[in-house]
Each structure stands twice: as structure tokens, then as C-alpha cells.
Amino acid sequence: MRSRLLKVTVMSALLAAAAVPMTGPAQADTGPRLTVDPAAGRHPISPYIYGMNFTDEGLAAELRLPVRRWGGNATTRYHYLYDTTNRASDWFFENISEENDHPENLPKGSSTDEFVDQDRRTGTSSILTVPLIGWAPKARDGSCGFSVTKYGPQQRTDEWRPDCGNGVKPDGTNITGNDPHDTSVEVGPQYIKDWLRHLTRTYGTAARGGVKFYNLDNEPDIWHSTHRDVHPLGASAAELRDQAYKIAAAVKTADPGAQTLGPVGWGWTSWDYSGLDQETCSRTGCWGDPPDRAARDGLPFTAWYLREMKKYQDTYRKRILDYFDMHFYPQAPGVAFGNGNDPATNALRLRSTRALWDPAYTDESWIGTQVRLIPRMKDLITAQYPGTKTAITEYNWGALDSMNGALTQADILGIFGREGLDLATLWSPPSAAQPGAYAFRMYLNYDGAGSRFGDVSVSSASADQGALAVYGARRTRDGALTLMVVNKSATDLTSPVSIAGARRGTAAAYQYSAASPSAIVRAADQPIATGGTFTRTFPAGSVTLLVVPRSVV
Structure with a gap:
């Protein structure tokens, strides 16, 4: 998606923490009942x-991060021989050489x-993006897609390289x-x-510690916007299929153990x-009868x-697609990439994680329907291509510099595990000092x-997952039962908890x-x-992890 990461200071993170209202020593409210059955739903x-x-x-x-992705708009056009990307619509369609x-x-x-x-030093599996678009930078140079000298005046130009324009004429037409x-x-x-031959010679094959995953490009359905200097027309379903056939097959030929x-x-x-x-439909409004539908036998694209x-x-x-991968960003204003300063948006941010799973939740944006993203992915795979895994290689619910964002992220990670998603990579990750990083620390x-x-x-x-969410998991290494409880509310909640089959004991x-x-905090x-059974008070706007030893459950 976007090529620039959010940058905030530690001080802004601490100030934003105040965006989740916290109660003082006032008496806690009665919270919903939490129930856990370690023998069920495994x-x-x-x-x-x-x-x-x-x-x-x-x-x-620090996290022993399991997987890290090299992706985004610029990676669609990268030439490994020149170590150069084209930044496309993100930055004046310029070729920019890496330092x-x-x-x-x-x-x-x-x-x-x-x-x-870096990934090898941290024990992290790598995802690299390979191009389907058919174009890569021609040299280690600074050329650009819309030279003012060649194509005339434009609405905006790069202040440091004024011959590079944004490809929009002064009258607003492209x-x-x-x-x-x-x-x-x-x-x-x-x-x-050739690129994978270099990678496997340098790092070994995927089966021997090399690059394990390859994204088949990045958001190719909007090349006509992001990379319109080389692909001004929208990519048809047939083009995306045929390019996937060619490029995924090339990946599998070069490294049969790699995953796509x-x-x-x-x-x-x-x-x-x-x-x-x-x-086409963004120009003509043809959403009810899109031009490519007949070529797909009337089926939705996915x-x-x-x-x-x-x-x-x-x-x-031969399987050439291993993961069904779709990006998802909440579309309600102020949520994705937003801050934690507005109470109404904060509440919506916490609510809108239901779009990942809940069939009763209608998305509160222009989407306006039941998304149930992960179950939807699984249903589609069952119907069309059983055995394919699920991935969301870009998502962001925003406000990772605030407690509201940390609560939301902790809830998302719990949902991913409970719903059986196979792979996810957060776009614009938090810095180590930001609250969003602590959501990951709670799990890792x-x-x-x-x-x-x-x-x-x-x-x-939970009797009220929207107020007090709970996620349970058994740890194979030592048999402990781990319970992650996210209090999304602005009040302390005292809830009864029951763990089926547990004995008397103590949880950390x-x-x-x-x-x-x-x-x-311990x-x-x-x-x-x-x-x-036990009763515990969970502080307002908090994430609590209970670790129940094997001797108890």
C-alpha cells in the first residue's frame, strides 16, 4: 500500500494514551461472564x-518476529540488478536508487x-514481492514517468527534481x-x-532457510492508479490470472519449496x-454491470x-498459489492510520474489528454490509480451491501511538488466532516505544x-465481547493455558470467569x-x-494475560 511509515515521537505516544478515558479508584462495574473450555474448539x-x-x-x-514483509507500491517495480524502485504515484513516478x-x-x-x-539475524521468515506488472526500472538512474520537458506543464512537480511531474495537466486531466x-x-x-537464482545461491532455498514467501505483486487491481505511467488501463481478470500463472510458476521452478x-x-x-x-466503473458508474464480469462467467473476481x-x-x-491474500483497511473516516484523539472514532475503532469475523456486524463505512472477512476467505476457499491458506499482508486499524490503538491491535491478534487466519503482516508497524508494540509484546x-x-x-x-473480549490458547511447550482479556470499555469491569476442568491453584x-x-506489569x-472459577477486576482500557499452569488445568 502506502510507502511511508507513520512517524510519531514517544512523547506523543504517551500523551495519546490519555485518549482512552480511565476511571480512578471508583467502584468497578459488573462485567460480562467469561467462559473457557480447554478441551473444545482446539x-x-x-x-x-x-x-x-x-x-x-x-x-x-525482541519479539522474535515470525514473519516480515517487503511490500508496498514501490515493490511492484523493483530491479534487483540496479537496486532501484519506481515510486509510482507515491512520489512523481520516479526511479529512485537505494543507498x-x-x-x-x-x-x-x-x-x-x-x-x-536482517530477517536471518532475528530468526524471521521473509516475504518478498515479485512483479507481475511486466516492468522494472531500466537502470540505476533518476528518470521519471512524466518529464515536464517531454510532456509539458503539470499540476505538481518534485521540488528537488522539477522536471518530474505528477502526470496531471494544469487543467486536471491525466x-x-x-x-x-x-x-x-x-x-x-x-x-x-534470475532473481531467485541469486537469492537461493546467497541464502539457500526456502526449505533450507532462504526466502520462504513471495507476494504475487502488490495490489495489482489498482495499477491503473498507482502505476498508470506504465499501466494506464485497469488490469483485466484474465491478465491477472495469466500473469500469476507465469510468475508463480517461475517462482516454483526456481525454488519449489517457496510459498506464493x-x-x-x-x-x-x-x-x-x-x-x-x-x-472503468470509477469513471462511468457501471458497478451493477462491470465490463469484465462476462469474462469471469458472472463470478466475483476472487x-x-x-x-x-x-x-x-x-x-x-502443480500448485502455484499457496495463500489467498487480500489486504484490508477499515474504511470509516479516521480509523485506519488515524490517531487516538477523538472519543467517537476510538469507540468505532474498537467496534470495527468485528468486521474481521462477526456475521451480525454491518460495517460502518461505505462498505455498509457484513464483511466477516476471515470466515468469508475460508468459505471462498472451501468452495473454489480447498487447501489454500489465508493471508492479510496489509492491514492497519490506526492509533498505534495510543492506548486505543494498542487495545484494538491486541483484539485483532486475538481474533486472528481464534478465527484460524494463517498469516498477517501489519502495515506501518509501531516503534518499539509506542503502545501498539506492547500489543505484540503481550502475545510474543x-x-x-x-x-x-x-x-x-x-x-x-464472553457474554459481551464488545466490552470484554477473551481469547484462550494452550501452550504446547509447557501445557500452560493462556487467556488474553481485552477490556475495551472506559470502566473497570469485575467479571466471573470459569475454566472447564480446572483445579484449585494460581494463575500468573x-x-x-x-x-x-x-x-x-506483573x-x-x-x-x-x-x-x-474466580472473579477478577479488569481495569478500564487494559490488556490482561493470565497464565494458568498445566498443574491447574
Whole structure:
């Protein structure tokens, strides 16, 4: 998606923590009942749901981050031989070379090599993006797609490189008919094979510790917007299928153990519409009868895409798509990439995580329907291409510099595990000092010694998930039962908790809240009565982890 990460200071993070109103010593309200059954609803939690895009090394090492993605608009057009990306509509359609002290050694030491190097140091699996668009920078140069000298005056130009324009004429119309060769050269399957040959020679194959995952481009259904200097028309369903066939097959030829993820649609409209549909209907309003529908036998784009990927496997006895990957950003104003300063938006942010799973929730944006994103993905896979895994390689609910964002992120990670998502990578990850990072710490390093949330989801329920959410998981390593409780409300809640089959004993407790926004606190242990019952007060706007030892449950 967007190529620039959010930047906030630690001070702004601490100030934003006040956006979740907290009660003082007032008496707690009666909270909803929480019930956990460690013997029911069991399924593995994939470690890859706790991933990020472009995480800094310190945080990745601390969390032992499971997976990290090199993605975004610029990665659609990257040439590994020149270590150069085209920044497309993000920055004046310019070729920009990555900093490199020894460009004469390329492709050794490229920015993608450095990305993988970091991941190897932190024990993280890498996702790299491979191009389907058919174009990559022509050289390690500073050329741009819409030269003012060549194509005339434009509404905006790069202040540092004034010959590079935004491709929009002074009258507001787009420049058309420009030459893609101004910036780029054609690339295809052989380019992919050559790049992966370099990667496997440098790092080994995926099966031997090399790059494990490859995204089949980035949001190709909006190339006509983001990369219109080389792809001004919307990509048809047939184009996206045929390019996926060629490029995914090239990946599998070069490294048979590598895993591919596609179609990597930008968001909600990507489910039903191809790029050709989106580009045409955004101009003409033809959403009820999009031009590409007949070519898909009347199917929504994603259903058709999965069907076509299965056809390939049926024909060639070879799977070339491993993960069904779709991006998702909440569309209500102020939520994704927003701050934690507005109480109404904060409440909506916490509510809107229901779009990930809840069939009773109508999305409160222009989407205006029941999204139930993860179950929807699974239903579509069951219907069209069984055995495919699920991925969301870009998402962001915003306000990661505030307690509101941390609560939301903690809730999202719990949902991912409970709903059985296979892989997720947060776009614009928090800095190590921001509250959003503590949401990840609660699952990946809650005690500062590397202890993690459980890896086998178990049945857990709240009488009011919107106020007090609970997620349970058994930890294979030591048999402990871990319970993550997120108090989304502005009041302390005292709730009865019951754990089926538990004996008398004690659970350790860890807590993150606005009372201590720069640390996870070891809270008071929780006594558990015979029969597995107890009552606990969960502070307003807090995340509490209870670790019940195997001897108790």
C-alpha cells in the first residue's frame, strides 16, 4: 500500500494514551461472564499471524518476529540488478536508487539482500514481492514517468527534481500516451528465475532457510492508479490470472519449496471487481454491470481467481498459489492510520474489528454490509480451491501511538488466532516505544524473557465481547493455558470467569494499561477455586494475560 511509515515521537505516544478515558479508584462495574473450555474448539494458531511490514531490527529481535514483509507500491517495480524502485504515484513516478556503498557489487548487497539479512539475524521468515506488472526500472538512474520537458506543464512537480511531474495537466486531466520506456524495461518469468537464482545461491532455498514467501505483486487491481505511467488501463481478470500463472510458476521452478501469496487485492472492492472493472466503473458508474464480469462467467473476481488457480493445478498437477491474500483497511473516516484523539472514532475503532469475523456486524463505512472477512476467505476457499491458506499482508486499524490503538491491535491478534487466519503482516508497524508494540509484546514476549501466548486455540467466550473480549490458547511447550482479556470499555469491569476442568491453584497475571504505558506489569496472581472459577477486576482500557499452569488445568 502506502510507502511511508507513520512517524510519531514517544512523547506523543504517551500523551495519546490519555485518549482512552480511565476511571480512578471508583467502584468497578459488573462485567460480562467469561467462559473457557480447554478441551473444545482446539486448532493450531499459526505463528505467522504476528507479522509486520518493514519492522526495525531491534523490535523484530525482541519479539522474535515470525514473519516480515517487503511490500508496498514501490515493490511492484523493483530491479534487483540496479537496486532501484519506481515510486509510482507515491512520489512523481520516479526511479529512485537505494543507498548502496558498493553499487559495483550488485546484486550482492542490495536493499532486498539487506532485508533478508536482517530477517536471518532475528530468526524471521521473509516475504518478498515479485512483479507481475511486466516492468522494472531500466537502470540505476533518476528518470521519471512524466518529464515536464517531454510532456509539458503539470499540476505538481518534485521540488528537488522539477522536471518530474505528477502526470496531471494544469487543467486536471491525466497525461496519456507517455512512453513506459522512459523509466522502465520489460521483465517477465526469466527475470524472476534470475532473481531467485541469486537469492537461493546467497541464502539457500526456502526449505533450507532462504526466502520462504513471495507476494504475487502488490495490489495489482489498482495499477491503473498507482502505476498508470506504465499501466494506464485497469488490469483485466484474465491478465491477472495469466500473469500469476507465469510468475508463480517461475517462482516454483526456481525454488519449489517457496510459498506464493495472491492476488493481493487492495481492499473491499477487490473481492468482486477486477482492475478493469474498477478503472472503468470509477469513471462511468457501471458497478451493477462491470465490463469484465462476462469474462469471469458472472463470478466475483476472487471466486473466479481461486477457481482458475485450481484449474492450473488440475491441469499441470502443480500448485502455484499457496495463500489467498487480500489486504484490508477499515474504511470509516479516521480509523485506519488515524490517531487516538477523538472519543467517537476510538469507540468505532474498537467496534470495527468485528468486521474481521462477526456475521451480525454491518460495517460502518461505505462498505455498509457484513464483511466477516476471515470466515468469508475460508468459505471462498472451501468452495473454489480447498487447501489454500489465508493471508492479510496489509492491514492497519490506526492509533498505534495510543492506548486505543494498542487495545484494538491486541483484539485483532486475538481474533486472528481464534478465527484460524494463517498469516498477517501489519502495515506501518509501531516503534518499539509506542503502545501498539506492547500489543505484540503481550502475545510474543509478555515477561521480557521470550514467553509467548499459546499456540493452540481453545474455546473461549464472553457474554459481551464488545466490552470484554477473551481469547484462550494452550501452550504446547509447557501445557500452560493462556487467556488474553481485552477490556475495551472506559470502566473497570469485575467479571466471573470459569475454566472447564480446572483445579484449585494460581494463575500468573501480566497487564498493559494506560497506568503504565511504557511497560507490561506483573500484576497480582489470580487464585483459582476448585472447579476453575474466580472473579477478577479488569481495569478500564487494559490488556490482561493470565497464565494458568498445566498443574491447574
